[in-house]
Amino acid sequence: MKKCIENKEIMAAIRVLVVDDEKKILRAVERLFFEDKYDVMTASSAKDGLSILSDVMPVWVVISDYRMPEMNGIEFLKHVNRRWPDVVKVILSGYEDSGKVIPFIDEGKIDKLILKPWNNNELRVSIANAVEIYELRKRNRELADELNRTNNTLQDLNNNMEEIIAEKTAELESIQKDIAQSERLASLETIAAGIAHEVKSPLERIIEEAGYVRSALPGDARITDGAETIKKASLRAGRAIKGLLSLSSQHSLEKSLTDVTGVIADVLSSVEYQIRLR
Incomplete structure (x- = not known):
């Protein structure tokens, strides 16, 4: 060798x-x-x-x-x-x-x-051609390897893209739900504001008239008690309207303690007056 x-x-x-x-x-x-x-x-x-x-x-x-x-x-x-x-x-x-x-x-x-x-010249030409064939094969193999790498990269990107699309779709659905909720709250706030506007003035007038009745007929317990009941009911209605406005402007609800005794007292006061009327 x-x-x-x-x-x-x-x-x-x-x-x-x-x-x-x-x-x-x-x-x-x-x-x-x-x-x-x-x-x-x-x-x-x-x-x-x-x-x-x-x-x-x-x-x-x-x-x-x-x-x-x-x-x-x-x-x-x-x-x-x-x-x-x-x-x-x-x-x-x-x-x-x-x-x-x-x-x-x-x-x-x-x-x-x-x-x-x-023939020496023919052999030289044949070997030169053989070298070109080798270079072509080598280049083709390199291109094939590069193509495989590119295909693998594209496949990885495609898989990642599917995950990204699924993630973004979920985000969009969540945003759409938030938008719908916001639109509902905005609509509720508008309705509540309209109710408050329509009811506030009559309630104030009722409270004023109830006070006038009490002062005009102080000796009639039945009348004064009824006027007081009307006043309390009107004030309670006013608080309900205010609560509705507050609720419509909030995006999340929170639990809180409620004075049950006060609620029961208001109910009993209203029932007592209705019983007396009978």
Whole structure:
């Protein structure tokens, strides 16, 4: 196994592996690409070639002879295709063996057949084309990976968007309920204000008249008691109106203690007067 690394600064970018059991073939390829931009590596068997590929990937192009001991070029390149599908696979073969190679080219397991003896210029062009194919495959794979990442990101965003939409929908429904409640309270406040306006003046007049009756007929207990009852009932009605106005202007209700004794006393006072009238 041998690696040609002359002019490293230029050739380290593009690696080409040549596999052939004939030393003269390996040296001929090394000489051909000596001044080119390739980092040419050589192996004298398929086993050594697989070892190099495992150690120094990425390798862009693999050139293999068809006839080799232990493992021929087709079997070797099939191994390469399974493990490193982006590598461009070129096979060297005599005309008599070309019929065995062509079916594997049709299946996509081998990319290029070069007949022996080759023309140096044609071999150079073939390897340059192989490098372009590798770059295209690499770029396509990068684009596919980027597309997958983008799809995953979009899927995550879509899932998050569904959660956000559900959350915002719930918020909007809550706001709509609050608005409806506010509108009802505003309507209640308007109604209460109207009631207070309509009732306040008559109540004040009733209280005034009840006081006048008491002062005009102080000796008639029945009249004075009735006038007092009317006054208390009117005052209670006034407090009820005031409470209605207060309730309509509040957005939340709170529990509070009530003087039950006072309420009962007001009720009994009203009932007592009605009993006396009978």
